[in-house]
Amino acid sequence: MDPLVVTAVLDEPAQSRLNTLRRRHFPPERNHLDAHVTLFHALPGEHETPVAAALTDAVRREPPEAVVCDPRLLGRGVAFRVDAPGLLALRADLAxxxxxxxxxxxxxxxxxHVTVxxxxxxxxxxxxxxxLSGDPPERTAVVALGLWRYRGGPWEPVATFPFAP
Incomplete structure (x- = not known):
């Protein structure tokens, strides 16, 4: 089975800005997705049910805050560092x-990080x-966790798990 990917979904203003940058600067033939914060790259696809159950439990808390920080040079690309201690703690629990x-x-x-x-x-x-280096940090919130199935390039959405208000 194709592997599962878990992402964090940022609030609309941050997500829109990062999506615009990604559409503008990512090679179009390789850009199959919106901008995203990947938490897990490859969970076994046959474990979709327990993964979804764990994500359902994980979002029963306050949405973590995040700051989209300075861009990082990746050599052949650019990503924004995301400072989100609460999200890292949630990720550690899931790990x-x-x-x-x-x-x-x-x-x-x-x-x-978010690769643009x-x-x-x-x-x-x-x-x-x-x-991009002069841009000020952008405060945002993580509004949901996303579960995807990796299809060898494009990702297929499985479910979105919004944080409790």
Whole structure:
């Protein structure tokens, strides 16, 4: 079965701004998704039911706050660092629940980000990084968790889990 991906969904103003940047700067032939904060990259697809149950439990709390911070140069792209201690704590709780299923990449995740450009020439990435570097941090809230099925490029939405108000 195709693997599952878990993301955090930001509030509308931040999400719209990041989507616009991604559409403008991500190579169109590779851009199958809106901007997103990936929490888990590859959970086993056959465990969709327990993963969904864990996400349902996880959103029964106040929505975590987040700050979209300075852009980071990825070499061949640009991502915004996301400072969200509450979201990292929630992710750590989920990682304990998903423990035996985690890949090395998902076990080692310590920082959150939103990629707005990838797989471009290094000079193009440096130019975008320089253009975005003066932007002030943007306060936002995480409004939901998203569950997706990875289809070898495009992702197929499975469910969205809004945080309790």
């Amino acid at each position: 304990r629940a998903f423990g035996p299923w985690l890949t090395r990449q998902d076990r080692g995740k310590r920082e959150l 450009q990838n797989k471009v020439q290094p000079e193009q990435a440096r130019d975008l990084h320089a253009a």
